[in-house]
Amino acid sequence: MKTKIIFATGNANKMREIREILGEDNYDIKSMKEAGIDCDIVEDGSTFEENSLIKARAISEYAKDAIILADDSGLEIDALNKEPGIYSARYMGEDTSYDIKNANLIERLDGVKKEDRGARFVCAVSAVFPDGKEECVRGTIEGYIGYEPMGTNGFGYDPIFYLWDKDVSTASISPEEKNAISHRGKALRMIKEEIVKHENISC
Numbered sequence: 001m002k003t004k005i006i007f008a009t010g011n012a013n014k015m016r017e018i019r020e021i022l023g024e025d026n027y028d029i030k031s032m033k034e035a036g037i038d039c040d041i042v043e044d045g046s047t048f049e050e051n052s053l054i055k056a057r058a059i060s061e062y063a064k065d066a067i068i069l070a071d072d073s074g075l076e077i078d079a080l081n082k083e084p085g086i087y088s089a090r091y092m093g094e095d096t097s098y099d100i101k102n103a104n105l106i107e108r109l110d111g112v113k114k115e116d117r118g119a120r121f122v123c124a125v126s127a128v129f130p131d132g133k134e135e136c137v138r139g140t141i142e143g144y145i146g147y148e149p150m151g152t153n154g155f156g157y158d159p160i161f162y163l164w165d166k167d168v169s170t171a172s173i174s175p176e177e178k179n180a181i182s183h184r185g186k187a188l189r190m191i192k193e194e195i196v197k198h199e200n201i202s203c
Contacts, residue, residue, distance in 0.1 A: 002028040003199065006035045006063050008055040008070035013155045014184075018069075021179050021188040037062045048072040048086055048124035049136050060128040067130065067195060073123035073184060075157045077105065077145055079112050088157070102149055102160045109145055117144040121161060121170075123183040125191045135194040139186030143170070154178065 005027050007018055015031050022029060032038070041058045045051040055070035074088030084091035092101050109117055120143065126136040142164065149159035151171030158171035170178055179185040
């Protein structure tokens with residue numbers, strides 16, 4: 001019997017990555033929508049970790065028999081005092097397209113040299129288990145903000161986030177390459193280890 005996992009997101013792109021990384025052989029992975037859960041969650045934490053835990057705890061109230069996972073992720077740009085940070089999804093408004101958001105960030109970095117355009121993607125993933133135990137992990141990937149968008153494979157800020165060693169954006173590499181090095185890939189693999197440990201202890 002597969003372990004039930006509900007991930008606190010409605011983002012189809014994110015769910016695709018989650019399923020690819022966690023694997024579906026041992027897990028029945030559903031999004032909130034697929035699990036029939038509809039609730040408004042106020043993400044009022046001051047860190048990625050706090051916000052991911054807020055989401056996981058909120059959803060756990062609706063599904064006591066499943067492992068609840070939630071993430072909070074975003075882009076930190078050093079030259080912009082780590083903006084947009086925890087407000088990455090809401091930067092310039094939640095309904096603003098990422099084409100506009102990305103163009104704005106590139107414009108704000110006009111005249112900034114490549115070596116000073118350092119940035120990172122951060123992803124905190126929290127788990128709330130049916131027995132009430134909680135875990136939270138963090139994954140990051142370092143890079144820099146390019147001078148123009150590149151690639152169509154990614155989503156969100158991927159087209160402007162470039163890798164130092166390749167000088168290409170994370171939207172320009174294959175999904176397999178991205179999952180191997182991405183902030184979300186790292187965090188999901190860490191939380192998968194915690195799930196396996198918890199299942200072994202519970203057996």
